[in-house]
Amino acid sequence: MRDPFEESLRDLLNKPSIRDDDARLGRVLKTANRQVGAGDILSLIGCWLQALLIALSGGSRHVMPASRRHSPSTSFDKAD
Numbered sequence: 001m002r003d004p005f006e007e008s009l010r011d012l013l014n015k016p017s018i019r020d021d022d023a024r025l026g027r028v029l030k031t032a033n034r035q036v037g038a039g040d041i042l043s044l045i046g047c048w049l050q051a052l053l054i055a056l057s058g059g060s061r062h063v064m065p066a067s068r069r070h071s072p073s074t075s076f077d078k079a080d
Contacts, residue, residue: 005035008031009028009031009032012024012027012028012031013025013028
């Protein structure tokens with residue numbers, strides 16, 4: 001299976017450069033760190049949004065307060 005992220009990093013690593021190998025490796029790792037960090041942040045936002053929607057849907061039953069007035073369905077014929 002083709003991974004475009006891995007291919008872009010491989011191309012960046014194999015790109016001929018006047019600089020030394022350490023600088024090239026540093027550039028590749030910096031790019032990988034940014035892309036992975038961005039994915040983690042988007043995942044965190046997605047989980048946060050999901051939790052927010054679950055909280056809102058769970059609390060929607062409590063939007064309208066229930067009446068405390070009950071119909072007189074209790075009987076006064078109880079023995080003490």
